[in-house]
Amino acid sequence: MKCNKLVLAAALVATSSYSMSQTSNEFVVEDIRVEGLQRVALGAALTYLPVQRGDTLNRFRTTQLIRSLYSSTHFEKVELYRDGNVLIVSVAERPTISNIVFEGNDDIKDEQLQESLDSSNIRIGEPLDRTVISSIETGLKDFFYSIGKYNAEVTAIVTPLPRNRVDVKLLFEEGDAAEIRQINIVGNKVFEDDELFKQMELKFDAPWWNFLSETRYQQQTLAGDMEIIESYYKDRGYLQFAITSTQVSMTPEKDGIYVTLNVTEGEQYNVSEIELSGDLLGFEDFISKVLPLKEGDLYNQAEVTFTEEFIANYLGRFGYAYPTVTTIPEINDEDKTVKLTLRVDPGKRIYVRRISFKGNQVTADDVLRQSVVQMEGSWLANRSLETSKAQLSRLTYMESVEFATIRLPGQDDKVDVEFTVKEQASGSFNAGIGYGDATGLSLQAGVQQDNFLGSGKRVGISLNTVSYQKSAQLTYLDPYFTIDGISLGGNIGYSEFDGGDFGLIQYSSKRWSIGANLGYPINEVNRISFGVTYSSVELGANTQPFVQTTRFYEQFADSGDPDAPINYDSITGSVSWTRNTLNRGLFPSDGSSQRASFSTTTPNSEVNFFKLTSDAKWYFPLTRNQRWTVLARLRLGYGNGYGDENGLEQILPFNENFTAGGADTLRGFENNTVGPRGIQLIRSNLITSPSGVPILGNRETNSIALSNRSLGGNAMALGGLELIVPTPFVDSEFDNSVRTSLFYDVGNVWDTEFQYDQYKDLEVVQVSNRGNVIETLPDFGDWKQYRSSAGVSLQWISPMGPMVFSFSRALKEREGDDAKFFTFNIGSTF
Incomplete structure (x- = not known):
């Protein structure tokens, strides 16, 4: 059967060279047959045909039919045939993309490339339009040229597969970026070249140690530098300053760039x-x-x-x-x-119709809404939106928060507000592992959920059976107990503690406690909290009669049985103030946080003491993207007793002392080993009080022994500086979960009640920790006996919770200190 070909694939456009006479080629279509369909259904194909049975097919209808089939994006080849009065449409469908592979790309991430392809409708499962391949190659080359890689090549390889499928591979040969050989500024008289070069991000001939300088040519960076120079002049009165022209020339090898800026300064106004x-x-x-x-x-x-x-x-x-x-x-x-x-x-006053949330998979909308101060139905306030974003960002289970105002069609005075959030792990498996000469192997474990079942409530349970402690604790906090932001929390716990295994002097204690607290918001960043805790403590017998511990024991010791444990109950009231302007709850990079608290036992308690503590952190970003940030830290503490018991002035119980050393305080030192040590009097004719307290008699016969372990002190001052830097080999998108910093820690723990003059002339006869001999007694009451260390720390928010790896070196240490090079913790607080 002979068919007359009406139109070839190359003649399917309006400017087709095909010609036929109206009289000889027009015919009435009695039937339509479509050939070559594989993936596209016949019914769908017929919907794209503007010709039906009974229509007369002519030149205009032919062109219209071809355009309609191509505009469907399903076909890459169309041919028309006539068999008598039957119209035959022969098509070749576009192949389906089976896979997309990127190879050799370093400066462009796969995700960015895929976004670019998506805009051209090139994605897995979609038909491939071969006509856009060359434009994609050209666009990607233009990108590489804009960052100075003029030798870059981009090749798209399309590999046919069975069943009309193809693989698409984009092969990149990026090459090296062209270095800036020289930058010339012509026409400047007011400011010297060097002064203007300091303002620019692009550099040339930079010294080796200036590793932050950008010597690769980048078109966008140059445009930014031109704006910076223009602002530099106009900020100093040169209102009519202008950069009249820019020349960028390249070496023949395309590896060097020369930049010339021609400027007109004008006069000051x-x-x-x-x-x-x-x-x-x-x-x-x-x-x-x-x-x-x-x-x-x-x-x-x-x-x-x-x-x-x-x-x-x-x-x-x-x-x-x-x-x-x-x-x-x-x-x-x-x-x-x-x-x-x-x-x-001013325009019109804008009102908020609706506030919605997107991206929250776990957290309920109502929980997020509690942190939003912008109200539906009220006017739109930019300050309220920024405050809402900040408060949402400070939630520890939020990685990022953004918002957008969406104007409503036909309503120029109303908008919707949409918050887009990205959640992160809100629970943590708190654990730690370490080894020290004094503590041996230490392990601990616990679970805390800051966003329990998406409710925003914090629930924690801790069960520990480590070498120094056996404990069980349950904590609860509802940050929005009332609609106006009053929080309610509580805790109940029991512990058995062994100070010797904790790096402290040898003593044992048992404690159980129950407490509750209420928090009141003062404003968006300030909060005040009140708490009360009842506790019952049993301290084991004073088996090591140190001067400091004996002074506390004798207030409660039974003269008939001095070796019996002592017990005391107390009710502690506390008040604390917190201020938080951090930009994130975890891994902040800007803002500050401060906390100060005061706690005291009530006068009807069996022990009377108070404690003051404060903790502050300040973040100072060094770059716009905040990947380089300086962190300054300061922690202070002081405690003491008040009143008297059995005629003796009360002091801070030694088991309430502050300690330092370890990941959260002074890295580079063994946990809890920094601070005063226990003192024992050694005398041939020891005279004691009825309760066993040594009485200094003939000084010529007295000597002292120091414990191998720290006792802690009633005063503490710790600080430090950290330079937060981009983590090597980790993309910037993981900055909210991985952090690297260079740190310097400094601080001390001391005893303000220590009477150094009573003991300074006595001979020290005992060898200190690890065989280091202390020839003279340190002044444990001198706050200037500080320690310091420096090192590098890697922090990672893992699926089990925060993990911290620290490598540190003690820079300033005292005799008997136990320095530690490496520490590893899970569940530390940032």
């Missing part, structure tokens, strides 16, 4: 007058009084921009979310002054 115009909603007097711009000052572009933002943000507090503030300069070249007119258009 002073502000002669500032005028406010437009609708300021009755705030003219207030705004004019607080404007940063002042008449008579040198013109400053940064101040002008800040003033515009200040006015817009101020109006945004009252629901005018989209104000327009424009500064119109009127230049007077005769006296080199400029009049600034600030024209304000």
Whole structure:
């Protein structure tokens, strides 16, 4: 059977060279047959045909039919045939993409490449449009050229597979980036080249030690540097400064770049007058009084921009979310002054219709809504939105938070607010492992869930059977016990503690306690809390009669049985204040946090003492992306007794002493080994009080022995600096879960009640820890006897909880200190 070919694939466009006479080629279609279909159903294919049975097919209908089939994106080849009055449509479907592979790309991540392909509708499972392959290759080459890689090559390889499928591979040969050989600035007279070069991010001929300098040419970085130079001039009064032209030339080998900037500096201008115009909603007097711009000052572009933002943000507090503030300069070249007119258009007051959340898989919307201060139905306030974002970000189970305002079609005074959150693990398996000469192997374990069942409540249970402690504790906290942010928490616990295995002096204790606390928000960043705890403590017999411990024991010891354990009950009240402006709950990089607390036992308790503690952290980002940040830390503590018991002045119980050493305090030292040591009097004719307290008699016969372990002290001062740096070999997208820092720790624990003059002349006869002889008694009451260390720390929020690896070296240590190079902890607090 002979068929007449109507149109070839190459002639299926409006400019087709195919020609036929209307009279000889027009015919009435009696039937339509489609050939070559594989994946596309016949019914779907027929829907793309603008010709039906009974229609007359002519040149116009033929072109229209071909365009319709191609616009369906299912076919890469179409041919039309005529068999009598039967129209035959022969098609070749586009192959389906089976797999997409990227190879050789270093500067572009796979995710970024896939996003670029998605915009061209090239993704697995979709038909491949071969016509866009070359444009993708060209676009990717342009990207590499923009970052100075002029030898880069991008090749797309399409491999046919059975069943009309293909594999797509993008093969990259990036090559080396071109280095900047020289930067020239032409036309500058006011500022020297070196001063302008300091402002630029791009560098040339940088010294080897300046590893942060960017010597690779990047088009976007150069554009940013040009803006920086322009701002540098305009912030210093050069209102008419301009970069008139830019030349970028390349070496023949395409490995070096020469950049030339031609500038016109102009003259300096002073502000002669500032005028406010437009609708300021009755705030003219207030705004004019607080404007940063002042008449008579040198013109400053940064101040002008800040003033515009200040006015817009101020109006945004009252629901005018989209104000327009424009500064119109009127230049007077005769006296080199400029009049600034600030024209304000507040627009309409915007109200919030609905607040929604996206991305929360575990946390309930109601829990997130508790941290949002922007209310539905009220006007949109930019300050409320930023505060809401900050409070959500501080939740320990949130990795990132963003928000967007969505304007409603046909309603120019209403918006929806959508918060997009990314959750992170809200539970932690708290564990630690370590080894020390004094403590031996130590292990601990526990579980805490900061977002229990997505409710935002914190529930923790800890069961420990480590070498130094057996304990069980249950904690609970509801941060939004009431709708206005009052929190309610409680805890109940029991523990058996062995100080000797904890790196302290040898003593044992048993404690059980129950407590509750209430927290009240003062504002978005400040909170005050009150708590009360009842505890019962049993201290084992004073088997090692150190001077410091005996002084406490004798208040409760039974003269008839001095070796019996002592027991005391107490009720402790506490008040604490916290302030938190951190940008994240875990791994913050900006902001600060401060906490101060005061706790004291009530007068009707069997022991009377108080403790003051404070803890502060400040983060100072060094770069815009906050990957380089400085952290400053300070922790202070002081405690003492009040009143008297059995005629003796009460002191802080030694089991309440502060200790230092280890991952959370002083890295580089064994856990809890920093601080005063126990003192024992050795005398041939020992005279004691009825309760067993040694009485200093003939000094010539006295000597002292020091314990191998620390006793702790009633005063503490710890601090440190950390430089947070990008983690090597880890992408920036993991900065919220992996952190590396270089640290310097410094601090001390001392005893303000220690009477050094009573013991300084006595001979030290006992060898200290690890065979180090202490020839003279240290002054355990001297706060200046500090220790310090430095090192590197790696922190990782693992599925089991936070993990910390620290390598450190003691820089300043005292006789008898137990230095430690490596520590590893799971479940530490950041």
